[in-house]
Amino acid sequence: MKDDPLLLLIVGPVVGLMFLVLLIGFVLVVRDTIRRRGRWGVNTKPVACPECGGPAPVIRAPANWRQALWGGHTCEDCGTEYDKWGEPVEEVPPRRRRRDDSW
DSSP: TTTTTHHHHHHHHHHHHHHHHHHOOOHHHHHHHHOOOSSSOOOOOOBBBBTTOOOOOSOOOOOOOOHHHHEEEEEEETTOOOOTSBOOOOOOOOOOOOOOOOO
């Protein structure tokens, strides 16, 4: 019974930190859902390709990690990649690895 105050000093901040992280995540999801842009929101409306107007499939098969994590699709007709909101995604050049031959 003497260890109860020590346990509360350890468990209390951990629970508080977990609550804060969940609250921040919830705020980000609600914010991006309301403004209909950003990575964190949830889109419940159907999306079409911004270039050719072709509809996105109902069952999504991600083509890369960005689509798997944040949503989106690559158009089967024209090949345009767009996010879950129907906006085209800019191509991000791959990072170059630095050659360091010295040990």
